[in-house]
Amino acid sequence: MKRFALIALLLAGSARAADLELLHGWTSGSEAAMVAELNAAAKRGGVDLKTTAVAGASNANTLLKARFLSGHPPTLAQTDKPLRIWAEAVPLADLGPGVNAQFAALPHAVAAELRDGGKKPAAIPLNVHRLNTLWSNLRLLRAHGLAVPQGWDEFHRTAEALRRAGVLPLAIGSSAGQKLSLFVAVVLGREGRDFFERALVQADPALLASARMAALLQEFRRLKSYTDAGQVSRDWAGATALLLQGRAAFQFTGDWANGEFLKAGWQAGQDYDCTAAPGHAGLHYFEFDRLVFFAQPARLGAQRRLAALLLQPQTSARLAQIKGGIPVRSDADLAGFNACAQRSAADFRAGETRGELVLALSARLGESAYGGLRDVLSAYWASERMTVQQAQTRLAQALRQVD
Numbered sequence: 216m217k218r219f220a221l222i223a224l225l226l227a228g229s230a231r232a233a234d235l236e237l238l239h240g241w242t243s244g245s246e247a248a249m250v251a252e253l254n255a256a257a258k259r260g261g262v263d264l265k266t267t268a269v270a271g272a273s274n275a276n277t278l279l280k281a282r283f284l285s286g287h288p289p290t291l292a293q294t295d296k297p298l299r300i301w302a303e304a305v306p307l308a309d310l311g312p313g314v315n316a317q318f319a320a321l322p323h324a325v326a327a328e329l330r331d332g333g334k335k336p337a338a339i340p341l342n343v344h345r346l347n348t349l350w351s352n353l354r355l356l357r358a359h360g361l362a363v364p365q366g367w368d369e370f371h372r373t374a375e376a377l378r379r380a381g382v383l384p385l386a387i388g389s390s391a392g393q394k395l396s397l398f399v400a401v402v403l404g405r406e407g408r409d410f411f412e413r414a415l416v417q418a419d420p421a422l423l424a425s426a427r428m429a430a431l432l433q434e435f436r437r438l439k440s441y442t443d444a445g446q447v448s449r450d451w452a453g454a455t456a457l458l459l460q461g462r463a464a465f466q467f468t469g470d471w472a473n474g475e476f477l478k479a480g481w482q483a484g485q486d487y488d489c490t491a492a493p494g495h496a497g498l499h500y501f502e503f504d505r506l507v508f509f510a511q512p513a514r515l516g517a518q519r520r521l522a523a524l525l526l527q528p529q530t531s532a533r534l535a536q537i538k539g540g541i542p543v544r545s546d547a548d549l550a551g552f553n554a555c556a557q558r559s560a561a562d563f564r565a566g567e568t569r570g571e572l573v574l575a576l577s578a579r580l581g582e583s584a585y586g587g588l589r590d591v592l593s594a595y596w597a598s599e600r601m602t603v604q605q606a607q608t609r610l611a612q613a614l615r616q617v618d
Contacts, residue, residue, distance in 0.1 A: 235517050236265045237506070238282065239293035240275030241538075243452035245474025249538040253341075253525070256534075260524040262517055271390070271450065290518060291508045295577045298328055298338050298507065300618070306510035307337035310522045314339065317526045320544045322567050324574060325503055338507045339522045340543040342535035344469040345559045346575055347400050347492040347500040350476075351465055352458045354486060355382060367404055367434070367493045370465075374441045377464050384441035386454035386463035391589035393451055394596050397467050398435050399576070404494030405431060408573060415588070416579050418614035428610075429603045432595065436603075439596060458487065467492060469502070473555045474539030489555035491562070499559070499566040502575035503543055580614070587613025 235257075241250050250266055257264035269275040272295055282288045283305060294301070301307060315336045318326040322343075331337040351363045356373075359380055364370040374384035387393050402411050406427060414422040422428060446454070455475045457463035466472065473489060481487050491498060506525070508518045524530060532542040536552055541560045545567075549560055566572040577585055591613050595606040 234263050234265045235291065235514060235521060236267060236289040237291050237293070238267045238269070238275060238279055238289040240269050240272040241293065242268050242270045243450075243471070243475065245471065245478050245538055248478070249474070249534055252534060252537055256524055256530050257521055260520060262521045262524065264521065272392070273390070288509055288511075290511055290514050291506050291521075293504060294507050295502060295505075295575075296582065297578050298331060298505070300582055301507055301509075302331045302337070303618075307331045307335075308508035308510050308515060308518050309335040310337060310339070310508060311519050314519065314522045314526065317523070320528075320546050322543075322545055322563075322572075324567065324572050325543055328503075328574075328578060329505065336522075338505045339526055341504040341506065341525065341531070342538060342540035343501055343503045343543050343559075343563060344471055344540045345499055345501055345563070346396055346469045347403060347467075347495050347498065348470050348472070348555075348559075349400075349465060349467055349488075349490050349492050350455070350458060350472050351488040351490070352461065352463065352486075353484075353488055355461060355464045363488050363490055364493055365490075367401070370493045371437070374465070378441065383443055383457065383463040384465060385438060386457040386466045387442050387446050388449045388451045388454045389447050390450060391593040393454075393468060394592045395576070395589050396469070397438060398431075398592050399500065400467050400492035400495075401431055401435050401438070403498060403500060403573070404492055405434070408498065408571065411573065415576060415614070418584075418611065420611055423611040423614070424607055428607055432603045432606050435592075436595070436599075470541075470555060470559055471539045473553070474537060476555075477539065477553065483554040489558065497562050497565065498571070498573065499562045500573040500575065501563065502577060504538075504540070581616070581618040583616035583618050584614050587616050 241247065254264055254266060267289065269278050276294065279292050318329065318336060321340065325340050329336055329338045329340065356362060359377065361373050361376060364373045377384040387397065402415065410422065413419040414428060451468050452475060454466050455472045458466055459479050470489065476487050483489060508522065528544055528547060531544050532547050535542045541556050541563060549557060563572065588610065591606060591609045595601050
């Protein structure tokens with residue numbers, strides 16, 4: 216990202232002054248519905264908003280960088296990168312005291328990620344997503360006399376039973392992010408939060424080289440045996456569709472999947488279930504959708520109006536409900552949210568009170584380390600020729616990278 220610092224002076228040459236442009240990667244059915252609501256909210260508030268969609272978060276990030284390099288950046292963008300990474304590269308907007316005052320209604324773990332240099336607000340959150348969720352097709356499980364597994368040993372027994380019955384146990388897509396989420400679920404479920412922090416955030420060399428890490432990588436590879444070859448050509452929504460079509464029993468992904476089940480008319484607790492990943496027992500591993508606003512003085516007034524509009528309690532809650540997450544505001548009314556969202560919100564608030572929330576690696580690691588971690592896990596998943604020991608060595612090398 217530091218190489219983009221040289222193009223900061225290009226920021227002024229963006230789209231025509233009448234528009235704010237949002238670049239994003241929301242393209243699934245429920246995501247598109249959320250974007251439509253976001254557009255409607257902007258219009259009601261008198262903000263002329265143009266949205267540019269790119270399928271896949273990584274593709275959206277690539278295009279965002281290209282837009283900066285070409286001198287035609289958007290006014291704001293959806294990104295999963297920490298704000299500090301963008302602040303090192305390009306000037307960010309100051310959304311002003313009105314938006315800053317609304318941050319008082321946000322959990323500290325979220326608000327701390329939204330201020331440029333810890334001072335001026337330069338981004339806003341839309342919703343919170345729980346990443347460590349196991350989605351289960353209850354119709355399939357009941358048909359085979361099985362239940363939602365609570366621990367990893369039970370998950371393996373259930374998956375083996377489904378495979379013997381000719382049912383695909385685990386749906387997954389091609390992205391590196393999905394592999395990482397699955398690996399993190401194993402790490403947190405088997406070894407807990409402290410091991411996760413020391414090994415994957417602090418890059419403790421002894422833990423990365425340990426027999427415990429080797430066992431986690433072996434279990435991660437075992438999970439591949441429950442998947443299918445079609446994963447190479449589908450995204451997360453395509454994996455969710457396999458559950459909706461009755462072709463797969465389980466999926467590990469964020470609670471954006473809840474939006475797809477809701478859109479299909481499925482009932483939580485009756486048709487499908489949404490539990491914490493095996494062994495997690497209330498642990499909330501989360502990320503949140505953030506919109507980063509880039510410094511474009513001619514559009515600052517419209518940027519501030521849009522940011523304030525989207526932080527309003529009813530608008531914030533509505534966007535979260537459509538997309539499948541939970542409202543980011545601590546004072547949000549959860550009426551109308553289904554059982555999956557209610558469970559996630561309860562665990563999130565309890566974790567915030569105890570100081571035990573686990574913020575996603577995407578917001579904790581530098582870009583090089585995070586990208587390297589995902590690449591190593593994807594390569595290890597794809598190739599049986601990479602040994603566990605080689606994967607451990609490459610993980611340690613990836614996590615030592617500094618931007």
